[in-house]
Amino acid sequence: MANTIKIRARLSGDTTTVKALISHIMETGLRKDSKTGKTIPAHYIQEVVCEHKGETVMTAQWGPAISKNPYLSFRFKGAEKGDTLTLRWVDNKGESDSIETKIA
Template identity: 60%
Template sequence: MNRKTIKLRAKLKNGVTTVRSLMLHPMETGLRKDKKTGKAMPAHYIQEVACRHNGELKVTTEFGISVSKNPFLQFELEGGEKGDILELTWRDNRGETESATTQIK
């Protein structure tokens, strides 16, 4: 994908980093039919999301076809310091990947 598909924010408060991300993705299940042709629309959905803190893997999660279009994901990490780097990466069922980085604020 050629456009920025992940909006990523991280904020430290009381020793806990809250990470918020919005991933722009069609999340097509493969179960719907095209209204014009009547043919099944091919599946296209995020399968895995991973988050690294200063290069160390901290969180992984798996998505499936039941996750809505443009999924929002929020989670908390213990620790971290202002200025540390977080990287969020997704991989979909077509092998496409996208990553975004941000600094903890």
């Protein structure tokens, strides 16, 4: 799968702010196709995990109520400039993606 995540991590003082935009259709399973009238199957991200130095700093459990192309922002402490941060997601169909970035 092509990379679906855009991410930025910036250190300010002792706090790192992470901002990520994930490209995903996030279908609820409740909408109907306007041409066929059939229900569009559910397809949404279930879990997002962010790791720093092998430790999980954020886990999000999502469901069908999250909007298309979700934006995520969070903060954590204990990082330094140049450290690597990994963000990954898995959806209800088993598709996944991950990305690494350096903290600026």
